[in-house]
Amino acid sequence: MLTDARLVAAKDLRIEMRSKVTVSQVVPFAGLVLVMFGFALDANRPTLDLATSGLFWVTVLFVAVMAVQRSTAIETTDGARRALLLAGVEPSAVFMGKAAAVAVQLLAVELVLIGGIIVLYDASIEEPLLLVATCVTATAGIAAAGTLLGALVAGVRARETVLPILLLPVLAPVLLGATRAFDDALGAVAVNGWSWLAMLVGFTVINVAFGVTAYGVLLEET
Amino acid sequence: MIRLDAVVALLGRFPALAGVDLDIADGEIVLIQGPNGAGKSTLLRLCAGLLRLESGSATVLGSDLSTSRAAVRRRVGLLGHDTALYDELSVVENLEFWAAASRVDRSSVLPALARLGVAPRLHDVAVSKLSAGQRRRVALAGVVVRRPELWLLDEPHAGLDQAGRDLVDDLVVEAARAGATVLMASHELDRTVDLATRTVVIAGGMVVADRLGSVHSEAGEGCAD
CATH class of the missing domain: 3.40.50.300 (P-loop containing nucleotide triphosphate hydrolases)
Structure with a gap:
């Protein structure tokens, strides 16, 4: 399964590198969202300091919707989903590969966004290990849930609008947990970020397990 | 059968x-x-x-x-209305991906392209740049590679x-x-x-x-x- 997952992930990442969608569209979009939030809240500096973590993760969720839509479109545009079934690739490997590719893209965007909140919002990182662990865990959960829901709406005509409606509520626990853990990592609010990280681990494990189990059914039916 | x-x-x-x-x-x-x-x-x-x-x-x-x-x-090898090719990947990259996914030796890709008359100058061209007919030939080469x-x-x-x-x-x-x-x-x-x-x-x-x-x-x- 890991060989097939690597194959699918490498293919998706290669397509993204060629299309340059992440670099030329997604990163500028994420940067703009961060700047707009900055404009909206800069007049009230304490509010911006308190909201930095939440703004960061809301931006990540917007980016995740775009990344998942793109990942889904790769397989639906010219019948590649059907060809994956014919090739005999394990659906769980397709799921793992596509989720991994989405996660890599999100992590790259998050790296830029962390630079953005340091420069634009004057944030400081007090617990780098917690920050990195939160990014990795939350991103894995987002990618897993997104890839699964992307497959669910793949056969829907208006999937571009349906996906965010389904995905954002599902990702609400990530927004909550990752924001709290980031609050601790950035020293913005006195909370136990590690306990929120544990909640994120649970969310991620559940979504990965559910994705590995259910993706095959969705691949067949949509 | x-x-x-x-x-x-x-x-x-x-x-x-x-x-x-x-x-x-x-x-x-x-x-x-x-x-x-x-x-x-x-x-x-x-x-x-x-x-x-x-x-x-x-x-x-x-x-x-x-x-x-x-x-x-x-x-089975199925050639449908869709070609199941990824626009951003080259001709060879597409067929090598499908060969690897189908557990077929990648060395069969070039002979299959030659059999379908896909010129070597097109091998490294992105599929999005191909004409509909060239695209169809590449898709057929993908069927040949599988030896169905x-x-x-x-x-x-x-x-x-x-x-x-x-x-x-x-x-x-x-x-x-x-x-x-x-x-x-x-x-x-x-x-x-x-x-x-x-x-x-x-x-x-x-x-x-x-x-x-x-x-x-x-x-x-x-x-x-």
Whole structure:
């Protein structure tokens, strides 16, 4: 399964590198969202300091919707989903590969966004290990849930609008947990970020397990 | 090789196949004819193991489609209306991906492209830059790479120039000589009737005529209308 997952992930990442969608569209979009939030809240500096973590993760969720839509479109545009079934690739490997590719893209965007909140919002990182662990865990959960829901709406005509409606509520626990853990990592609010990280681990494990189990059914039916 | 008995298959709620009975032996070249919406493409997809049986029974390549569709899929080559090629990847990258995904040696990619007349200068070109005909040839090369036991070709001549159409005909004959079975849905009767060893006519999701030999040479040969 890991060989097939690597194959699918490498293919998706290669397509993204060629299309340059992440670099030329997604990163500028994420940067703009961060700047707009900055404009909206800069007049009230304490509010911006308190909201930095939440703004960061809301931006990540917007980016995740775009990344998942793109990942889904790769397989639906010219019948590649059907060809994956014919090739005999394990659906769980397709799921793992596509989720991994989405996660890599999100992590790259998050790296830029962390630079953005340091420069634009004057944030400081007090617990780098917690920050990195939160990014990795939350991103894995987002990618897993997104890839699964992307497959669910793949056969829907208006999937571009349906996906965010389904995905954002599902990702609400990530927004909550990752924001709290980031609050601790950035020293913005006195909370136990590690306990929120544990909640994120649970969310991620559940979504990965559910994705590995259910993706095959969705691949067949949509 | 293929045995369908009262097969019903749905597309959504619509019965695209409404009780198909069909027996096809190894090495046959079967032309599937019928008007638009008759169920030709659905029949090919069913035989590829991509559709669920609603009722009836179906055995393809010795596997029961109601229980072993995955086993069938690995052994068929399907050329549908879509080409299943990734626009951003090059011709060779596409076929190498599908070869690796299908557990086929990647070294068979270049010979397959040569067989389909895809010029070496196009090998590293992104698929999005190809013409529809070139794209179709690359997709056919992808079928050749898999060396399937059952070829399912939906309008295989569509979008191809004269040389490409001749290549398709040669491939079909070669595949059948090698023992593979070929099912071809086509409206290009002038070309395909001479290739076919049998012609099956579908209308309304049912087989309405089943003739041994092509429709041009039906006189004196078996007929099971």
